[in-house]
Every structure is written in C-alpha cells, then in structure tokens.
Amino acid sequence: MDRLIEAIDNTQNPSVVGLDPTEALVPPQVVASFADEVRDSVESPEEIESAQLAVAYFEYNRTIIDAIADIVPAVKPQIAMYEALGPAGVDIYTMTCEYAAQQGLYVLGDIKRGDIGSTAAAYAHHLNGVGDFDPWHEDAVTVNPYLGTDGITPFVKAAAEADKDIFVLVRTSNPSSSELQMLDLADGTKVYEHVADLVEGWGAETIGSHGYSRVGAVVGATHPEEGKALRERMPHTFFLVPGYGAQGGTAADVAGMFDKQGSGAIVNSSRGIIGAWKKSGKYSESMTADEALDLVASSARQAALGMRDNLRVAVYR
Numbered sequence: 001m002d003r004l005i006e007a008i009d010n011t012q013n014p015s016v017v018g019l020d021p022t023e024a025l026v027p028p029q030v031v032a033s034f035a036d037e038v039r040d041s042v043e044s045p046e047e048i049e050s051a052q053l054a055v056a057y058f059e060y061n062r063t064i065i066d067a068i069a070d071i072v073p074a075v076k077p078q079i080a081m082y083e084a085l086g087p088a089g090v091d092i093y094t095m096t097c098e099y100a101a102q103q104g105l106y107v108l109g110d111i112k113r114g115d116i117g118s119t120a121a122a123y124a125h126h127l128n129g130v131g132d133f134d135p136w137h138e139d140a141v142t143v144n145p146y147l148g149t150d151g152i153t154p155f156v157k158a159a160a161e162a163d164k165d166i167f168v169l170v171r172t173s174n175p176s177s178s179e180l181q182m183l184d185l186a187d188g189t190k191v192y193e194h195v196a197d198l199v200e201g202w203g204a205e206t207i208g209s210h211g212y213s214r215v216g217a218v219v220g221a222t223h224p225e226e227g228k229a230l231r232e233r234m235p236h237t238f239f240l241v242p243g244y245g246a247q248g249g250t251a252a253d254v255a256g257m258f259d260k261q262g263s264g265a266i267v268n269s270s271r272g273i274i275g276a277w278k279k280s281g282k283y284s285e286s287m288t289a290d291e292a293l294d295l296v297a298s299s300a301r302q303a304a305l306g307m308r309d310n311l312r313v314a315v316y317r
C-alpha cells in the first residue's frame with residue numbers, strides 16, 4: 001500500500017476516479033464518430049455495436065484520464081462495464097489500465113473475484129501476470145471474501161510477489177448490504193466485523209513502511225458510523241471507500257474512516273466525476289464529438305477538484 005499512500009501524499013488528494021463507462025455516459029456523437037472505423041475492422045455485422053462502444057469507451061476514458069492525471073492519485077476501472085461488451089470490452093479494460101499506469105496513476109481494478117483456492121490462484125494472475133508478462137496493468141484488485149481464507153491466500157501471495165495490493169469487501173455501500181453483513185454471530189459480533197478481523201489477520205505479514213498492509217478493505221461511504229468503528233478495529237488496514245456522490249455519501253460521512261494523520265483511506269467516485277458533463281448544463285446535441293469530449297474533460301476535472309477540496313476540508317483538519 002506504500003505506493004498508493006505516497007501517490008495520495010503527492011497529490012494531497014485521497015480520492016480515486018472510477019472509470020465505469022456505460023452507453024448512457026458517453027456522449028452519443030462520440031460513439032457515432034467511430035462508426036466508419038469499426039465497420040471496416042469487425043468480422044461480422046453483429047459485432048459492430050460492441051466494437052463501436054468499446055472504442056468510444058477508450059476515447060472517453062483517455063479524455064478523462066488526461067483531464068485528471070495531475071490532480072488525483074488513482075483510478076478504479078470497473079471491469080463489469082467492459083466485460084458487458086465481450087472481448088472488445090475486455091481489450092479496452094486492459095488498454096485503459098495500461099494508459100492510466102503510463103500517466104503515473106495507481107490502477108485499482110474493481111474485479112471482485114473470489115473462488116476456491118485453485119481457482120483463486122488463477123484469478124490472482126491479475127496481479128502477478130504470466131511469467132514476465134503483466135496483461136492487466138493493475139496495481140490492486142478487489143476481492144470477495146465469501147469463500148474464506150483459501151479464496152484469499154492466493155491473492156495475498158500474488159500481491160506480495162508483484163508488490164501489489166488487494167481490497168477485500170467488508171462493509172459494502174449498497175442498499176441490501178445489511179442482509180448478510182449485519183447478521184449477529186454467536187459471540188455478539190456482526191458478520192462484517194468478523195470479516196474485518198479476518199482481513200486484519202490476512203494482511204498481518206505484509207505491513208509496509210506507512211503502517212498499512214497489502215490487504216485493504218472496502219468500506220462504503222454510506223455507513224459512516226460503522227466505517228468509523230472499523231477504522232479503530234482495523235489499524236493496519238487501508239480502506240477503499242465507494243459510495244461517495246452518486247450513492248449519497250459525503251465528505252463528512254467518510255471523515256471518520258481516516259486515521260489521525262489524515263491517511264488510511266481513499267474515496268471513490270465514478271458517475272459523479274465521469275458523468276459530470278451531463279449535469280454541467282453546457283451540453284448540446286449539436287456539438288461535434290471533439291467539443292463533447294472537451295466538455296467531458298472540463299466537467300470531470302471540475303468535479304474531481306471539487307471532491308478533492310471537500311475531502312481536504314473534512315479529512316486534513
């Protein structure tokens with residue numbers, strides 16, 4: 001986690017921009033501008049739509065990355081948005097991760113994998129690659145702990161080998177998260193608290209020079225009180241905090257998830273940054289693709305600066 005913490009220190013910005021493109025978030029003239037290019041490159045007419053969206057997603061992502069790379073430490077591409085397009089989308093996911101890494105950003109792949117040990121070992125190649133080849137270009141991935149220790153150990157091992165990190169789901173931001181996570185166990189703890197204790201244990205051998213291990217936790221901005229209590233309970237665990245912005249979380253809600261030095265967490269916003277152009281009031285259907293991308297860039301930068309400034313006030317107090 002040392003590299004992430006140093007990137008946050010360098011930017012004085014504990015936020016990560018989520019790259020979660022959807023068809024509704026990319027201006028239509030940008031998608032349309034790739035029609036001729038993909039028509040000549042696909043093997044069958046059925047592939048045209050996904051190929052066209054995929055190249056449009058990459059242009060959109062590159063525009064956003066260029067607009068924010070000097071002010072944020074990290075990006076979090078959500079692989080589901082890319083897998084939804086099939087192989088063309090997966091290619092764009094890896095190209096996005098590579099491009100972001102080339103711009104000096106820490107790349108947190110939101111892949112939420114989890115399986116029995118042998119299969120988890122295969123998923124863990126997201127971190128340690130294939131021989132010397134790193135096809136994914138991620139610095140960290142998210143992992144689902146539902147299968148327990150043997151589903152996590154391969155990721156911890158791969159992360160240590162490759163000098164990378166993982167973030168394990170502990171208290172997620174979504175409305176139904178309490179159905180399982182808030183259940184009471186026989187010893188009086190909640191399920192999510194038990195997972196939190198496991199996560200501290202899974203990371204114990206990998207604590208870096210800033211006091212945090214390679215095994216981070218996902219803690220939703222929508223649970224401020226539980227997040228604050230988890231900060232105390234998990235002194236060596238760095239938090240990835242989604243749920244800011246579009247899901248209702250605020251800077252005040254996440255403040256308690258940071259440690260006394262203003263470290264210990266990074267807050268994600270996806271739609272709130274990459275979709276800011278839609279709320280700018282400046283968009284017009286008559287814009288060219290280049291004009292629309294300029295608006296995407298300026299709106300994303302403005303939203304990212306606003307988030308940074310709000311977090312600075314709430315966290316670096």
Ligand SMILES: O=c1ccn([C@@H]2O[C@H](COP(=O)(O)O)[C@@H](O)[C@H]2O)c(=O)[nH]1
Binds near residue numbers: 171173174220243245
């Ligand atoms: O508990 C969780 C875990 C992951 N996510 C992911 O974060 C982003 C949030 O997107 P917004 O547009 O900022 O709401 C998305 O990729 C989720 O899959 C989460 O929201 N909550």
